[in-house]
Amino acid sequence: MNIRHEFDDTGPDAEPLRHVRKPLPHDSARRHVMGAADYIDDVREPAGTLHVAIGMAPKARGAIRSIDLTAVRAHPGVVRVLTAADVPGKNDVSPAAGDDPMFADTRIGFHGQALFAVLAETRDAARRAAKTAIVEIEEEAPSVSVEDALERAETVLPDYGFGRGEVAPALDGAPHRLQGSLRIGGQEHFYLEGQAALATPGEEGDIHVLSSTQHPTEVQHVIARVLGIPDAYVTCEVRRMGGGFGGKESQATQWAAIAALGAHLTKRPCKVRLDRDDDFVLTGKRHDFRSDWRVGFDDEGVIAGFAVTHNARCGYSADLSQGVVDRTMFHSDNSYFFPAVRIDTRRLLTNTVSNTAFRGFGGPQGMLMIEHVMDRIAWATGRDPLDVRYANLYRPGADVTPYGQTVEETDTLRAVVETLERTSEYRTRRAAIAAFNDRSKILKKGIALTPVKFGISFTLMHLNQAGALVHVYQDGSVHLNHGGTEMGQGLYQKIAQVVAEEFGIAIERVRITATSTGKVPNTAPTAASSGTDLNGMAAKIAAGAIKARMAARAAERFGIPQEEVTFRDDRVFAGNESLTFAELARDCVMHRVHLSEAGFYRTPTISWDRANAKGRPFLYFAYGAACSEVIVDTLTGEYKVTRVDILHDVGRSINPAIDIGQIEGGFVQGMGWLTTEELVYDETSGRLRTHAPSTYKIPVASDVPEDLRVALFPNTNRMETIYRSKAVGEPPVMLANSVFCALADAVHALDPARPVPLDAPATPEAVLRACEALRGNPLPGSAPGGGGRVA
Structure with missing residues (x-):
C-alpha cells in the first residue's frame, strides 16, 4: 500500500513555535494501542451495580393496548422494571421538540422503540428478562419510505426553503435543461464503543453519570428534566469515547437518562451498554434523501438556474432534523455559483428510528446531489466533468451563496482545485483512461476530481x-x-x-x-x-x-x-x-x-435569521479537493478504488499528523457511505434488516485505496481563529464524492450517449443494475426507499 502524507510548516507567516503546528502523537495513542485506555465498560463497577436492558416494541406503528411485565419482574435476578409511569419528571428525551418519549406509553413510532427497561443483577439476566414481556399493539401500516411519507403528507417539521432570483424564467430561457432525482442513502455510525452510561446516586438526590456522549450538557439537562430536579444536581463526565460521528450528540441522552432514573429510584449504580444489534435498531442514522432537481445551462455547461427539493426521511420525531436538513440546504451549492436558485426541503415523518447528526450534518447529501448534477451536465454537453465544474466555481463577482453569504476565498477554492489537477496528473490520466476504455469491453475505468467548500460554525447561533x-x-x-x-x-x-x-x-x-x-x-x-x-x-x-x-x-x-x-x-x-x-x-x-x-x-461576526433567510451563518469555509480513480467489472458490478489524491485546506494546522489522520478517516468513512454501507428496511413491518456487521458492511483495511496520497494545502485562515487554523473534522467526508462520481464515470463509458442511473450507495449490485440498464437489459431493482432501501 502506497500512502503518502505531505505537509509544509514553512512560509512567510510561520512562527517559531514549540508545540503548535507540530505532528505530536494523540494523547492516548499509547494507551489505545496497549488496550489501556479506559472506556465506560472498562471502568470498575461500584459494588451493587445494576445492569440495564431495553424492552423494545415488536411493531412499527400503532396504539399500545397492553404491556404485561409479570414474567419480566419474576425473572431471576431482576430488581426493578422501569416504564413511563416511573418517570418523576417529563417522559421526554428530545433535544427541543418534546416529541421523543424515553419510554413509549400510548403509541409506537418505530420498530424497536423503547417500551421499558429492566434492572437486574447481571446483564444477561436483564436481557433475558426483557424478552419475556407480552406486548399487544393495535398495529397500523407503517410509513417507511419517502414515498410513503409524501403520500400521507406527514412531516416532523414545517417545510422550509430559500433562494434568489427568478428561477422559472432562468430555467425556461436556458439553452439546455435537465431534471432528475437522486436517492441518497443513510449511514449507520458504527462507532467502536456503543452507547453506554454508568449512573451513580449521590447524597441529597445528586446523580453522577459517566456517559459516552458528545454533548455532556445535553445529557445533564435531559436527566434533570426526566428526574424533575435542577441541572445542578446532575454531573456528566466524559473522558473519552470510542467514536461518536454525531451519533452521540443528541442520542446518548436516552440511555444516560434511563441509567440515571434507575439509580435515582433504586439508590444503586446503574449501567447501560447497548448490544450492537440493539444499538443499530434503537439509534438514528444519517438522513436518507430523495432529491428532485431541475437545472438550466448553456453550451459550456454554465448554470443559469437551478432548483432542488430535498425530501428527507427524518424518522418518527424531529431530533436534530431542523439543523441537519438546513445544512443540506446550505451546501446544495457546494463550490458553485447559481445566478437564480431555489432550494426547498420537506422533513418527512416515517415509522423508522429518528435520524440524527452524522459527520457532515447534512452537508454531504447536498454536496453529492450537486456533484451528480455537474456530471449530468457534462454528459449532456460532451464536456469534461472537471471543465464543467471549473465553469461554475465561485469567482469574484459571482461569489454570493443562495443564502446571502459572500465567499471570501474564491482564490483559495480555485487554487486547491487547480493544484490538485496538476499534482494528480488528471488530464494525462483522463486520456489514458479513455484509451483503456476504448479497448476494454468488460473492465471500465473512471476518474473524477471534485471540490469541497464546507461552512464552519453551528447554524444554531447559541451553540457557538x-x-x-x-x-x-x-x-x-x-x-x-x-x-x-x-x-x-x-x-x-x-x-x-x-x-x-x-x-x-x-x-x-x-x-x-x-x-x-x-x-x-x-x-x-x-x-x-x-x-x-x-x-x-x-x-x-x-x-x-x-x-x-x-x-x-x-x-x-x-x-x-x-x-x-x-x-x-x-x-x-x-x-x-x-x-x-x-x-x-x-x-x-x-x-x-x-x-x-x-x-x-x-464566535464573532456570525448571524443567521432563519425566518428571513439572511445572515452570515459561517465564520469561514474549509476547502478541499479529491481525485479518485476506479476500475469496474461491468459484468458483476464489482469495482476497486485504485488511486486517490487529496489536497485539503486546514489553514495553519495545529497538529499536521492528527489533521492528516482526520482527512484519511473522513474520506474512508465517506467512501463507505457512498459505496458499501446500505440500510435496508422491511417494507411491511418497518424492521431494520441490516442491524449487524453480518448484514451491514463498513469499509475495512482492504477497502482503502492502495495508492492514497494526502497533502495539506499551504494556507492561512484569514479569520482570527486559533493559530489561524481551520476545522478538519467533517469536510474530508465529502472528498469521497469523487469516488461516487468516478464510478459513474466508469459506467458511463459503456454508453456515453446516456446518463448513468446510479443512486447512492453505489454498491456492486447498484453498479451492476446501472451497467445493465445502459446495455438495455434492466434488472429488477428495489422499491424506492427514500435513500435507504426497502425490501
Missing part, C-alpha cells in the same frame, strides 16, 4: 460558544479542562498543545482531564467541526489571563516593565534575569497571585 478551566499549581504543573469531548479525533491533544505553547512549557506539564459539567458549564456539543476553534480559543484566553498575572508578578519582582517578561523553554525571562516556570508559580502563590482562570469564547 465554549469555556475552559485552567489551573497552574505551585509546582508549575497545569490542569486543563474544557467543554470539548474526545472521541478519538485528537481534540484533547490539540488543546494541550495550545496551552503548553501559551505558557512556554513542556507539554508533559499539562494534565488533560475529563470533560465535566461540574467544571465547565453550559457547553456546546463537540460537533460542527468546531471543537478546536471554540475550545482552543477558550483555553488560550484562560491561559493568557494567568500568564499575564504571572508576568506582572515577575515584572514586580525584578523591577522591569511587564512587556519585557517572556515565557519560553520552561523558563520565564525578565530582563537579564530568569527563573523556571515552576519557581515563578511558587513565587506567585507566596505573593497571593491568582493562578486559575475560566476562559470563555464566542
Whole structure:
C-alpha cells in the first residue's frame, strides 16, 4: 500500500513555535494501542451495580393496548422494571421538540422503540428478562419510505426553503435543461464503543453519570428534566469515547437518562451498554434523501438556474432534523455559483428510528446531489466533468451563496482545485483512461476530481460558544479542562498543545482531564467541526489571563516593565534575569497571585435569521479537493478504488499528523457511505434488516485505496481563529464524492450517449443494475426507499 502524507510548516507567516503546528502523537495513542485506555465498560463497577436492558416494541406503528411485565419482574435476578409511569419528571428525551418519549406509553413510532427497561443483577439476566414481556399493539401500516411519507403528507417539521432570483424564467430561457432525482442513502455510525452510561446516586438526590456522549450538557439537562430536579444536581463526565460521528450528540441522552432514573429510584449504580444489534435498531442514522432537481445551462455547461427539493426521511420525531436538513440546504451549492436558485426541503415523518447528526450534518447529501448534477451536465454537453465544474466555481463577482453569504476565498477554492489537477496528473490520466476504455469491453475505468467548500460554525447561533478551566499549581504543573469531548479525533491533544505553547512549557506539564459539567458549564456539543476553534480559543484566553498575572508578578519582582517578561523553554525571562516556570508559580502563590482562570469564547461576526433567510451563518469555509480513480467489472458490478489524491485546506494546522489522520478517516468513512454501507428496511413491518456487521458492511483495511496520497494545502485562515487554523473534522467526508462520481464515470463509458442511473450507495449490485440498464437489459431493482432501501 502506497500512502503518502505531505505537509509544509514553512512560509512567510510561520512562527517559531514549540508545540503548535507540530505532528505530536494523540494523547492516548499509547494507551489505545496497549488496550489501556479506559472506556465506560472498562471502568470498575461500584459494588451493587445494576445492569440495564431495553424492552423494545415488536411493531412499527400503532396504539399500545397492553404491556404485561409479570414474567419480566419474576425473572431471576431482576430488581426493578422501569416504564413511563416511573418517570418523576417529563417522559421526554428530545433535544427541543418534546416529541421523543424515553419510554413509549400510548403509541409506537418505530420498530424497536423503547417500551421499558429492566434492572437486574447481571446483564444477561436483564436481557433475558426483557424478552419475556407480552406486548399487544393495535398495529397500523407503517410509513417507511419517502414515498410513503409524501403520500400521507406527514412531516416532523414545517417545510422550509430559500433562494434568489427568478428561477422559472432562468430555467425556461436556458439553452439546455435537465431534471432528475437522486436517492441518497443513510449511514449507520458504527462507532467502536456503543452507547453506554454508568449512573451513580449521590447524597441529597445528586446523580453522577459517566456517559459516552458528545454533548455532556445535553445529557445533564435531559436527566434533570426526566428526574424533575435542577441541572445542578446532575454531573456528566466524559473522558473519552470510542467514536461518536454525531451519533452521540443528541442520542446518548436516552440511555444516560434511563441509567440515571434507575439509580435515582433504586439508590444503586446503574449501567447501560447497548448490544450492537440493539444499538443499530434503537439509534438514528444519517438522513436518507430523495432529491428532485431541475437545472438550466448553456453550451459550456454554465448554470443559469437551478432548483432542488430535498425530501428527507427524518424518522418518527424531529431530533436534530431542523439543523441537519438546513445544512443540506446550505451546501446544495457546494463550490458553485447559481445566478437564480431555489432550494426547498420537506422533513418527512416515517415509522423508522429518528435520524440524527452524522459527520457532515447534512452537508454531504447536498454536496453529492450537486456533484451528480455537474456530471449530468457534462454528459449532456460532451464536456469534461472537471471543465464543467471549473465553469461554475465561485469567482469574484459571482461569489454570493443562495443564502446571502459572500465567499471570501474564491482564490483559495480555485487554487486547491487547480493544484490538485496538476499534482494528480488528471488530464494525462483522463486520456489514458479513455484509451483503456476504448479497448476494454468488460473492465471500465473512471476518474473524477471534485471540490469541497464546507461552512464552519453551528447554524444554531447559541451553540457557538465554549469555556475552559485552567489551573497552574505551585509546582508549575497545569490542569486543563474544557467543554470539548474526545472521541478519538485528537481534540484533547490539540488543546494541550495550545496551552503548553501559551505558557512556554513542556507539554508533559499539562494534565488533560475529563470533560465535566461540574467544571465547565453550559457547553456546546463537540460537533460542527468546531471543537478546536471554540475550545482552543477558550483555553488560550484562560491561559493568557494567568500568564499575564504571572508576568506582572515577575515584572514586580525584578523591577522591569511587564512587556519585557517572556515565557519560553520552561523558563520565564525578565530582563537579564530568569527563573523556571515552576519557581515563578511558587513565587506567585507566596505573593497571593491568582493562578486559575475560566476562559470563555464566542464566535464573532456570525448571524443567521432563519425566518428571513439572511445572515452570515459561517465564520469561514474549509476547502478541499479529491481525485479518485476506479476500475469496474461491468459484468458483476464489482469495482476497486485504485488511486486517490487529496489536497485539503486546514489553514495553519495545529497538529499536521492528527489533521492528516482526520482527512484519511473522513474520506474512508465517506467512501463507505457512498459505496458499501446500505440500510435496508422491511417494507411491511418497518424492521431494520441490516442491524449487524453480518448484514451491514463498513469499509475495512482492504477497502482503502492502495495508492492514497494526502497533502495539506499551504494556507492561512484569514479569520482570527486559533493559530489561524481551520476545522478538519467533517469536510474530508465529502472528498469521497469523487469516488461516487468516478464510478459513474466508469459506467458511463459503456454508453456515453446516456446518463448513468446510479443512486447512492453505489454498491456492486447498484453498479451492476446501472451497467445493465445502459446495455438495455434492466434488472429488477428495489422499491424506492427514500435513500435507504426497502425490501
